[in-house]
Amino acid sequence: MVERDSRFDAVIVGGGFYGALIAVYLVRQRGLERVLIVEAESGLCQRASRNNQARVHNGYHYPRSFTTAFRSRVNLPRFVRDWSSAVTREFTALYAIARRNSKVSALQFERFCREIGAPLRRADPSSRSLFDARLIEEVFVVEEYAFDATVLGQLASDLLAESGVEVRCQTRAVRIEHGGEDGLQVELCGGQGEVGRVVAPYVFNCTYSGLNQMGGDFPGVHAALKHEVTEMALIRLPPALRDMAVTVMDGPFFSIMPYPPRSLHTLSHVRYTPHLHWEEVAGIDPYQKLADYPRVSRVDRMLRDAQRYLPAIGAAEVVESIFEVKTVLVKSEGDDGRPILFERHAELPGCYSVLGGKIDNIFDVLDKLDSEQIACSKLQAGEKSL
Ligand SMILES: Cc1cc2nc3c(=O)[nH]c(=O)nc-3n(C[C@H](O)[C@H](O)[C@H](O)COP(=O)(O)OP(=O)(O)OC[C@H]3O[C@@H](n4cnc5c(N)ncnc54)[C@H](O)[C@@H]3O)c2cc1C
Structure with a gap:
């Protein structure tokens, strides 16, 4: 039996802007109650979400990719509306x-x-x-x-705190496995090498460059x-x-x-x-x-x-x-476009991988999530068997 403290509605691997925003979405829009973010660095939004060119794209950059240019035009006003202070x-x-x-x-x-x-x-x-x-x-x-990545990171942290999302930094996810009735099992490795496990019906792999570094039953992304x-x-x-x-x-x-x-x-x-x-x-x-x-x-x-x-x-x-x-x-490669990668892993039900090529693509990811069947009920059903 898995300890109550180790059971979540969803585990998000990767505490960049994408992981943070997906966590907030799952709580606020989809009613999930216990959401955990694990992040390898000592704080949130320390990697690509900070180390970038800071451009809020408005389409100009993509004359060879009409789709990316057009999506940038759609997403910029949304980004400015939601993150104006950044x-x-x-x-x-x-x-x-x-x-x-x-x-x-x-x-x-x-x-x-x-x-x-x-x-x-x-x-x-x-x-x-x-x-x-x-x-x-x-x-x-x-x-x-x-955009100011420091302000963006702080706003994302505030939203996570307000939404009651648990954040564990200096914690790497190393394996994702079928966990039977418990959903999916994620093996974690702490800063001092200590190993732990958490389970959840949903796992979101938001690790940007690290998407395919997960062991266990994780099948890798197709793209x-x-x-x-x-x-x-x-x-x-x-x-x-x-x-x-x-x-x-x-x-x-x-x-x-x-x-x-x-x-x-x-x-x-x-x-x-x-x-x-x-x-x-x-x-x-x-x-x-x-x-x-x-x-x-x-x-x-x-x-x-x-x-x-x-x-x-x-x-x-x-x-x-x-x-x-x-x-x-x-x-x-050819058109320099920046579409999102959004994969639901059929081989590992409940597990998703997400990569957003630009900061504003987060809206495309959240739009995609709107049409996914995600509910709190799996955990509630699981709790009855505890
Ligand atoms: C050089 C550069 C320039 C860019 N310029 C722009 C730009 O001007 N405008 C724009 O819109 N976009 C730009 N981008 C793209 C933009 O930065 C990314 O699309 C966005 O930051 C991705 O966010 P993320 O949360 O997916 O990634 P990240 O912020 O990198 O978050 C992924 C997190 O996962 C963590 N992680 C990885 N593996 C594990 C694991 N096993 N366990 C736990 N945690 C793990 C990492 O530590 C990291 O914090 C640029 C990117 C780069 C690299």
Whole structure:
């Protein structure tokens, strides 16, 4: 018999933004009473949910994936409505179109923005003069925002506390197994190596890069995954650029985005930010791969190239770099889209795996959950047999 303390209505593995929001949804929208989050790090939202470019996408970034662009347009207003205190708008967002090696021309970009209904206008001469006109065809002002991951994490923690969700940090889930009448059994490993077990009719695997690192009866996700060890530089911009975000489209170029948690900007570069990448293979834990990676910065190369297009960035001060694993679906390689992965594991009833390619995709996941049969009744039925 399983101890009452170890029985839950649902166990969420992974305390990033997705795991946290799914936990809150299960309590508030689906009436589950005992929900547990287990998180390997010492706190919530410490990994991809913090170590990212902080862009609240509004479609502009995805001229090759109409679906992702369109979903971004739908989700941005929802994100701004629900997380307004985490959203920063106090900067001018510029999208510049490169003359050479770009997969999109200025005309095509304008037409695409019109099709998805995303507002844009040609930048004024002072903004345009920041760019080298020999390399940049056109500069547009767009409506795009940044999120503060620290505020977002705090808001998510507050919601979890208000919803009565139990959170166990420094706890890794290592196996998910059929647990007979008890539903699913999750084996946990604490910070000191201590092992424990919890059971629940529902288990949500929200471990981002770690989706396939679960042992036991967990079948793995069907979608092929690609992992990248990424570097984003944190920089302090010179006054001429300080209130700006710049994205050069669409190819081997760069972006600078506000990074509100540190009042700095991130610099990322399509060519230099991914240090290495691999398609998911059994036996390679992406988090371990990152931990073992020597982390030799490529910020000099990022800056040198960015400076060709945007000379003023040459005066930026480099503060440090953020390294993180980024996980995307192999099927999105061609169009750079960011659909969600949402898998209900038929081989392990009650177990789901979720991966959201962008922060605002959480709404697509919650929409999906609306049509799942999830109820508290399984636990209540189980309690009778205790
Ligand atoms: C470099 C980079 C840049 C990005 N830029 C943007 C952007 O500008 N805009 C945007 O919208 N999105 C961006 N994203 C994507 C966005 O960050 C993710 O879609 C989102 O944060 C995913 O949230 P999550 O909760 O699934 O993942 P995470 O926040 O990584 O949460 C997963 C959690 O699971 C935990 N975990 C893993 N394995 C286990 C285990 N076995 N047991 C217990 N816990 C475990 C991890 O410690 C982690 O905390 C970026 C991502 C990266 C990496």
